[in-house]
Every structure is written in C-alpha cells, then in structure tokens.
Amino acid sequence: MASLQTTAVNDMQEALADVSESLERMMEQLLPQPEGVSSNIISLKDRNASAERSPVGGEAKVMEAMRYSTLGGGKRLRPFLVVNSACLFGVSREASLMTASAIEFIHTYSLIHDDLPAMDNDDLRRGKPSCHKAFGEAAAILAGDALQALAFQVLADPSVHPDAAVRCELVTAVAKAASCRGLVGGQMLDLEAENKELSVDEIIRLQRLKTGELFAISCEAGAILGKGAQPLRLALRRYANDMGLAFQITDDLLDAEGTREEAGKAVMKDSERGKATLVQALGIERAREQAQILARQAIRHLDVFDKKAGHLRTLAEYVVTRRS
C-alpha cells in the first residue's frame, strides 16, 4: 500500500475534525453542568452563619473533572467509527452522535482510571495534566465512575432509538466491551504483563481486550442502530479488529521511534516501563509490515459495502501512515 495521497490525508483530517466538532457539541449537552450545583449547597436555610464554613461543592467538583477530561481533546477515533458505520445504515446524525458520546465517555473514564498512580501513573493526558493531577485522586476515581454511569444513561435514552430493544442491545454490547472480558480485563492484563516476556499471540490478545473490543463495538454500533444484517455486523467487527491492531502497532512504532510530533504525550514510554509491544516482539520492520497487512485486510472486510464505506477505508490507510 503506497502512502496516502496528500489530498486523501487532508480529506481524512477534515472528516475527523468534522466529527470531532459535532461530537464536542453533543457531549457538552450530555455532560452535567456544574453551574448552580454548588450554590445550591451553600444557601441552605438553617445554615449556621456564625460558624466558619466554606461551601461544600462535592458534586460540582466531580462534574468539573468529568468535563475537563472529556471535552476539548483526543483523536475521537471511536466516535468517528460510530458515525461512519451508522452512515452505512442511514442512521440519524443525532442518534449516532449520542451513541458516539456514550462510547467516548467509556473511553475517557478508562483513560482517567488508567492514569491513576496505582495504575499507569501518568501525569499528562492529551497535552494537559491528567485528571488526578488537576482534581486529586478521589475526584478522578469518582469522575471516571460517573462517566461510566452516564454512558449507559445516554444509551438507554429514547432519543438514541425509538425501539427500546435496540437501546438494550447497545447497552449490552457496550457493557460487554467495557467488562472484565473486554476493556477492564485488558487493562489488568497490561499491568500484570509489565516486565514479563509475552508471546506475539499474548500481546495480540492483550491489545484486543484493551483497545480492540471498544473499537469493535464502535463499528458495530452503527449496524445495531440501523438494524443491519448479521453478516454486515460481522464484517464491521472484523474491520475494527484489524484496523484497531494496525492502529496500535503504529502507536507503538511512533512511541519506539520517538518521532511523535504531538505534544502532551511522552515517547519511549512503553519500553522504559517494560510494556510488551508487538514492535518489541517483531522488530520495527516486521511490525511496520504487519500494520500494512492488517490495514489492507481491514479494508477488504468492507467489500460487502461496495462503494459506501469510503471514510472507513481511508481511515484504515490513514492510521498506519499518520505521524502523530
């Protein structure tokens, strides 16, 4: 696969930016507003005015932490997948953006918890202090917890789909992707795997749990919303699996080569920490080849959609050619 034409890269970046902007507005609406909450707490009728007291703004603090970590940053790859898979089935923009927001809330909560000192202990995220650095550990733990609850509240909302069975299917699929057999299991595996030698299969399995399951439901969500036939759902899951792994290998390559241009994320982090990556297991050249093979394979899964899945196709090429 030759590297992408400059025009294709530009188109892709424009398409990503477009989803990001719409997503930002939707998440802004769905996230709780801290304004007014703390003032509620201060002005209670039998407040003892003589006692020295500062306002107790617990809820407002959690809400601010939720907004801080969710808004204004991130590649928004998962939302892009939701929106573009939903497009294949003629799903309304509002429904797909709500679903995309819910999945992004799950992703963000996992990043907040992953950054905690007891986990990966990262001080920076998306170019700014990580949630616990900005709000303290307790608020970060709780903001993550509240984001997870909010994700399911959004998915069960009638505006997502008039058919409640479809909403339940989304709740089930996202809950499974976020479960101890998905995202959470992958995070634990990742921590346990530090400084251990993992086989290629083990690393693939780890990645599939840690990032693959959420990629897969992001693609499948469109088919669920559009009541797509089973073979189409399966094709999207397969696309997601291959594209997700290609994305992860490229991430590891950028990390290993220390060429990541993006500010706000440390490079050479994984190897210093003794994290097993496919780049380490295969070497840079074979890993790069593997990413290309996976991207091509991902695109072939989209053949069932004929010409329709243009953005998803370009994305698979884009993730392996990006420089940040």
Added chain:
Amino acid sequence: MASLQTTAVNDMQEALADVSESLERMMEQLLPQPEGVSSNIISLKDRNASAERSPVGGEAKVMEAMRYSTLGGGKRLRPFLVVNSACLFGVSREASLMTASAIEFIHTYSLIHDDLPAMDNDDLRRGKPSCHKAFGEAAAILAGDALQALAFQVLADPSVHPDAAVRCELVTAVAKAASCRGLVGGQMLDLEAENKELSVDEIIRLQRLKTGELFAISCEAGAILGKGAQPLRLALRRYANDMGLAFQITDDLLDAEGTREEAGKAVMKDSERGKATLVQALGIERAREQAQILARQAIRHLDVFDKKAGHLRTLAEYVVTRRS
C-alpha cells in the same frame, strides 16, 4: 414506636436471610468465573518455552476480586427492598433477583472504590480485608469498574423483563442513582465535607445522595418491573427516602455509641475522621427520636398498599431497633 417484638425481629432476620441466600446464588451465576481464563492465556501456540515466564492472569485476577467483594457478606438491604417491592406487583422471583443483583453490584463497586487509600482508606470491609488490601489497588479499581459495567449488562438482559422498554427504564433509573447527581456526587460531598461544619439540611442532602438514591431505586425497581402506577412508585420512593435516612441515623448512633456488635467494622470511625453526621449535629437523643419519627413516616407512605407491604413495614421498624 415500641421496640419490635422478638418474634417480629426473628421473622425479619429470617426474611433477610432468605433473600440473602437466593441473591447469593443469583450473583454467583451472574459474576464471571475466573476458572479457565488464565489457562487460556498460558497455553498459547507460539509461546517461547525457553524464556522464563509466569502466566499473565490479568482478567482472572479482576474476576476474583469482583467475586471476593460481592459474595458472602453484607446486609443485602437493597436486594431485600427490590425483592419485596417487586412482590407488591407480582413480579417473578428471577426478574427481581437479577435486578437486585445488579443494584448490589453497583453498591459493592461503590464500597470497593470508597475503601481505596485515596478515598476513605479503609482496610476492613464486611469482616475481611477490603478489596485493595487483598488484591492491590489497581485490581480493586478495575474490579469496581467491571462490577458497574456488569450491573448494566444484567439490567439490559431479556431475562429481566420481556419488554425492552422496562429494561431501559431500569438502566436509566439505576444510572441516575449511581451518577454524579446520586451516589458518586454523595461520595465526593462526603469527602469534601470532612472537618467542615455542616448544617442539618446539608447532612441530609449528603446522605440522600450517598445512600438515599440507591435505596430509592431499589424500592422503585419493583414498581418499574411490575409497571406500577405513578402514585405507587412515588409512595415507594418516599418510603425509601425516610427509611434510608432512619437507617443512616441508626448507623451513626451505633458508631457513636461504639456498641456495634458486628465484627469487621471499626466503631467511632466517623467522629475521628471529622465526618459530619446527624448524631453529631442533633445530639444522641434528638437523633434517636428523629430516626423513630422517620421510620413511622416511612411506614405511613405504604398505606396505599393496604396489608400487602408487611415486610417493608417491618423493615422500617427493624432498621431503627437493630443493634448491629
């Protein structure tokens, strides 16, 4: 209100034990089984046998931590409320036990996270080392996260109710109760309130968020499952609010008096930590009176159910007379 007859206390304890046993079996089925998971991970085909390597059992560890904290302990008050409110509407035992399990998963996850060093820093829970003491902080954070996801997965399961709209309603109501305007907001308020002087209203508000919302949805869940009319749902919410607060005051009284017989939970903990309680704000005698008034008020809300809500009535008396 005279203290409960010994026979009534015995009946209540028997009824609680009965729900506990059925719940335990249901949760045992719903929780993931760690067996077989780690062996999956060890026996991978291209494993380099010569390299020194220990099996990476990440998912199994999270699953064990989930089971450790959920099974074999706790008063199971919330499940008792679900089962007995569901009884009022002729809901099947399986549906009510599944719903009760989901709510107990939420409750357990909040206890696991609340016990973390960055939060309340408790080493003991239900008479045994708290989750992070037994499995480490990372596994405890992740086990809590996975329990929350599991709760919503269970609520969206068709076995809970044939009507998906009912399941969505449960997901919505539980997500709200667990949100930053419910449980999570209450936990943050509680942490922020340490060593601050709170008014009676502020303490009531804190308790309503921290424990009241989950009590309320536990009672309302039965009405949702049974498609109960709005006035009946409201009556159950009001019962839960008053009963929950009476329960909390009694908890604080037992803590302040240091008479808690139950092993495995430290007494005099709240005042040492500078936590605001109604006992502190009102004094022991007025707090005790208040608990009795609330219990009576809770029972009056059940008048709409005529004779049917026997267990819920007795529970309200029981929570203020218990000694542990």
